[in-house]
Amino acid sequence: MNASAPQQSNSTPLCYSINSPPFTYNHPIASAYYSSIFTLLGLPSNLIAFIVLIKSFKEARSRSRSFFLIFLGGLVVTDFMGLLVTGCITVSFHITHFNWRNLDPHCHFCNFMGMSMVFYGLCPLMLGAAMAVERFTGINCPFTRTSSQTKGRPISMVLLVWFTAGCVALLPLMGVGGYHIQKPGSWCFFLISYKGNDQIFSLIFSVVGLTSIAVSFLLNTVSVVTLIRVCCGQDRTQRRRDHEVEMMVQLILIMVIASICWCPLLIFIAQTVLSEADLQVRYLLLWLRFATWNQILDPWVYILFRRSVLRRISPRSDWSRSSIMTLYPTLRETIRRLTSSSLELGEMDEMGKSNVTAPPTLKP
CATH class of the missing domain: 1.20.1070.10 (Rhodopsin 7-helix transmembrane proteins)
Structure with missing residues (x-):
């Protein structure tokens, strides 16, 4: 212990060597x-x-x-x-x-x-x-979590x-x-x-x-x-x-x-x-x-x-849906529009590809 050296040369213990009670700090x-x-x-x-x-x-x-x-x-x-x-x-x-x-x-x-x-x-x-x-x-x-990992890890x-x-x-x-x-x-x-x-x-x-x-x-x-x-x-x-x-x-x-x-x-x-x-x-x-x-x-x-507490605080909110995006209607609507627009573009590309017919082949 680091208190041994000071105690050999001084009778004051280490914890009282800097500040010694009683104090007048008010x-x-x-x-x-x-x-x-x-x-x-x-x-x-x-x-x-x-x-x-x-x-x-x-x-x-x-x-x-x-x-x-x-x-x-x-x-x-x-x-x-x-x-x-x-x-x-x-x-x-x-x-x-x-x-x-x-x-x-x-x-x-x-x-x-x-x-x-x-x-x-x-x-x-x-x-x-x-x-x-x-x-x-x-x-x-x-993927680093395997089924063999148990509660002993945390x-x-x-x-x-x-x-x-x-x-x-x-x-x-x-x-x-x-x-x-x-x-x-x-x-x-x-x-x-x-x-x-x-x-x-x-x-x-x-x-x-x-x-x-x-x-x-x-x-x-x-x-x-x-x-x-x-x-x-x-x-x-x-x-x-x-x-x-x-x-x-x-x-x-x-x-x-x-x-x-x-x-x-x-x-x-x-x-x-x-x-x-x-x-x-x-x-x-x-x-x-x-x-x-x-x-x-x-x-x-x-x-x-917790979700159970938030349900009681705000019962009008839709807490039953699986997506957390139900908490943010504006953000959810924006993402829905972006998703729908990307799907429409994808469908137009597929239709354009289907309209391009292959060159006719000669039948024997």
């Missing part, structure tokens, strides 16, 4: 109401989404739908546990105002919370990238994401960076600094998060373009793709929410480290609140943006 962004509200909103939302996912998984008929629901289940479980672990610690501090140095003299509790912040922060972003890879493969390379990918995020979270305990108590004293996080190993770990966290968002954006864009071509194509014998469009809409919304919530914090960390500027605590807390909204809004994407 900025409004550090109010206890934020942690309480986020926890109370996020936990029931993820629990409801998990129940809905279990019901939908039992009713799923297609393999691609089952795979997607497994990824969503991993995302909901991750968000729920992240809010539960970090929220309980933060809310408990604001209620009891315990002294970290008396409660945790050897930094074990602080390291656990710091690891939780990193692990549950990176997992949603990496799971979003894994879902984008799965949908990209399913839409653009359907489960393995979710476990791989958890393992990778856990390895990144363990790096500060191996000497790359370190977890420290943060103002106002209610949470622990890695030290955002341009010095030594702290700079390396800060860049690792930021680059992994931004790369996951970039991969999601790139693959989802290609998948959406491919899906639009399929849905708007002139071939009327194509298989139904409504469920794939529904999954892509949910995945796009998850990606947009993750980008809005996490990009400010990830860019702020990279900018602070690369510019060698002093850490602005109020901005760190502000962007951290933005990132927390990701765990609250993710479950509502699946709770609300």
Whole structure:
């Protein structure tokens, strides 16, 4: 552990070497109401989404739908546990105002919370990238899916994401960076600094998060373009793709929410480290609140943006037709006209060819 060397020369543990409680930081962004509200909103939302996912998984008929629901289940479980672990610690501090140095003299509790912040922060972003890879493969390379592929594949990918995020979270305990108590004293996080190993770990966290968002954006864009071509194509014998469009809409919304919530914090960390500027605590807390909204809004994407829910919201719409183009009458009418015009041209060409008679042959 990287705390052993500093403790030999100094009695102050590593997590208290930069900031030592108690703190006098009283900025409004550090109010206890934020942690309480986020926890109370996020936990029931993820629990409801998990129940809905279990019901939908039992009713799923297609393999691609089952795979997607497994990824969503991993995302909901991750968000729920992240809010539960970090929220309980933060809310408990604001209620009891315990002294970290008396409660945790050897930094074990602080390291656990710091690891939780990193692990549950990176997992949603990496799971979003894994879902984008799965949908990209399913839409653009359907022949790579064989009948022998089982539900163990998405489960393995979710476990791989958890393992990778856990390895990144363990790096500060191996000497790359370190977890420290943060103002106002209610949470622990890695030290955002341009010095030594702290700079390396800060860049690792930021680059992994931004790369996951970039991969999601790139693959989802290609998948959406491919899906639009399929849905708007002139071939009327194509298989139904409504469920794939529904999954892509949910995945796009998850990606947009993750980008809005996490990009400010990830860019702020990279900018602070690369510019060698002093850490602005109020901005760190502000962007951290933005990132927390990701765990609250993710479950509502699946709770609300489902065809069964949309039927109840807009019962007059024709949700029974197999084509997703029924949602867009203007676009559907335009495609119908283009299709009919191309068919008329094809029929005229065939008639012209039939009118051209072959030269008469002499009969014996």
